[in-house]
Amino acid sequence: MINDKDFKINVTSEIGRLRALLIHSPDSGLGKVVPSKAQDWLFEDIIHLDTMRKGEYDYYVKLLMYFLDEQKINGRLAEIDSPENSRSFYKPDNENFHASNKVIEFQSLLTDILADDETRLKLVASVCAIESCNYRLQEQLTNTNPVELAKIFISGSVNDDKMIFAPIPNLIFSRDIGIIINDHVLINKPAKKARTRETLLARYIFFNHPLFAAFRDKIIEIPEMEQYFLRPGEDNDERTTLEGGDVMVVSADHVIIGCSERTSASGANEAIKLLFANKVVKKVTIVKIPHKRDYMHIDTIFTQVKRNVWVLLGSLAIAKAAVNEIEPISWFVDKRLKDRPEIIQFFSDQEPPRHFKSLEELLDDISKHDLKSTEPTKFIYSGNNTFPFDAREQWTDSCNLLALKEGVVLGYDRNDKTLEAFKANGFKSIKVSKLLQQLENKKITIDDLQNILILMPSSELSRARGGFHCMSMPLLRDEI
Numbered sequence: 229m230i231n232d233k234d235f236k237i238n239v240t241s242e243i244g245r246l247r248a249l250l251i252h253s254p255d256s257g258l259g260k261v262v263p264s265k266a267q268d269w270l271f272e273d274i275i276h277l278d279t280m281r282k283g284e285y286d287y288y289v290k291l292l293m294y295f296l297d298e299q300k301i302n303g304r305l306a307e308i309d310s311p312e313n314s315r316s317f318y319k320p321d322n323e324n325f326h327a328s329n330k331v332i333e334f335q336s337l338l339t340d341i342l343a344d345d346e347t348r349l350k351l352v353a354s355v356c357a358i359e360s361c362n363y364r365l366q367e368q369l370t371n372t373n374p375v376e377l378a379k380i381f382i383s384g385s386v387n388d389d390k391m392i393f394a395p396i397p398n399l400i401f402s403r404d405i406g407i408i409i410n411d412h413v414l415i416n417k418p419a420k421k422a423r424t425r426e427t428l429l430a431r432y433i434f435f436n437h438p439l440f441a442a443f444r445d446k447i448i449e450i451p452e453m454e455q456y457f458l459r460p461g462e463d464n465d466e467r468t469t470l471e472g473g474d475v476m477v478v479s480a481d482h483v484i485i486g487c488s489e490r491t492s493a494s495g496a497n498e499a500i501k502l503l504f505a506n507k508v509v510k511k512v513t514i515v516k517i518p519h520k521r522d523y524m525h526i527d528t529i530f531t532q533v534k535r536n537v538w539v540l541l542g543s544l545a546i547a548k549a550a551v552n553e554i555e556p557i558s559w560f561v562d563k564r565l566k567d568r569p570e571i572i573q574f575f576s577d578q579e580p581p582r583h584f585k586s587l588e589e590l591l592d593d594i595s596k597h598d599l600k601s602t603e604p605t606k607f608i609y610s611g612n613n614t615f616p617f618d619a620r621e622q623w624t625d626s627c628n629l630l631a632l633k634e635g636v637v638l639g640y641d642r643n644d645k646t647l648e649a650f651k652a653n654g655f656k657s658i659k660v661s662k663l664l665q666q667l668e669n670k671k672i673t674i675d676d677l678q679n680i681l682i683l684m685p686s687s688e689l690s691r692a693r694g695g696f697h698c699m700s701m702p703l704l705r706d707e708i
């Protein structure tokens with residue numbers, strides 16, 4: 229049982245030193261995605277599971293462990309990765325699993341709560357209901373041991389062999405299932421069917437795991453709106469939805485919510501009302517972006533690097549030409565104007581809402597006024613702001629970075645032009661494999677790292693359409 233009586237959740241920024249997070253390592257379900265289902269399951273391609281694990285995600289786990297739970301990994305790299313240990317350090321159902329209570333694995337928490345008979349009964353019934361399982365299967369699952377059952381719920385297969393329902397391959401994007409805002413948990417309401425079971429499992433974890441016991445009355449759930457039930461037809465458009473990738477806690481008082489392919493206007497509206505009513509924050513900014521697969525959540529078009537540094541997609545953030553320089557035809561064929569984000573800020577104290585003309589204007593305001601930065605705000609653009617690299621690199625998550633602490637961020641190693649832009653702004657870069665060796669050989673320590681982009685191998689992970697911001701749900705960060 230993952231436990232810690234001093235465990236706390238508290239996230240008041242995107243960049244304070246990370247102390248605890250929730251992740252999920254690629255499970256066997258990802259290796260079962262078939263081409264015909266890839267798009268329904270929100271993948272653009274099939275992936276090679278072994279490479280994704282050994283060649284990519286395991287590095288992420290090692291780096292997180294070095295940052296967050298060093299004594300469990302320091303000096304052990306060779307042993308952990310030796311072939312005879314067959315990755316047991318990374319496998320939640322194995323006795324050599326790291327079982328960190330800082331780098332917390334979703335599957336471990338799920339296993340823990342399934343040990344309780346009542347929770348198991350309820351969760352089996354719920355999963356079977358949404359997956360339309362028959363009664364006998366439900367009985368069989370009820371009598372399955374927690375370790376196996378957790379694996380089945382996640383991978384969709386029994387004994388890694390017989391598929392009884394679809395996998396949930398997007399669970400690696402733990403960001404999207406819920407968001408810690410200060411000491412509250414805002415649970416998502418997924419837009420896509422492929423992500424429904426993830427949310428159900430997460431809901432049970434937050435409400436039932438002892439780790440979160442002290443925070444149970446701080447869990448916020450978004451209700452469906454009455455109007456939706458009364459609409460004719462099966463149309464899903466007006467549903468109340470909100471996914472974690474659209475929520476950014478930029479300061480203790482201020483949350484940004486994206487209105488996107490995944491987060492509906494009514495989802496954002498309900499979230500604002502609940503956040504204000506529960507006095508979680510004083511300010512919520514809505515950033516409405518085009519409903520496009522390329523940018524399903526706002527964290528695919530910008531993330532924060534330092535108090536005064538942001539990485540973002542340029543072509544969306546600024547109009548390429550002033551309106552009066554655009555020829556008449558542009559109004560009909562050029563979607564750029566329509567694609568520009570709409571940004572409105574709301575306040576809990578009834579002050580009138582405030583408009584921002586561009587993403588840059590908003591981010592600059594956050595740096596200067598919310599985060600009290602005294603230095604000029606810097607914008608690092610995807611693909612160095614040149615076509616077609618801006619769009620290509622955004623597609624492979626150049627803008628979706630995870631800050632381990634201020635100025636130390638993790639991103640894919642494939643976004644070369646974005647890397648150039650980082651360098652031009654005074655950042656260094658290092659490959660994760662080299663960094664881990666240096667940490668292990670005590671050539672550097674975590675505290676030495678500053679203004680650096682850590683490059684992570686990415687050929688398989690990037691096909692899943694998310695980066696390290698998506699692959700993390702921060703639970704605790706130091707205040708900045």
Ligand SMILES: NC(=[NH2+])NCCC[C@H](N)C(=O)O
Nearest residue numbers: 270401473525692693694698
């Ligand atoms: N926070 C994010 N940007 N998450 C990315 C999620 C990617 C995933 N394949 C999906 O489409 O749902």
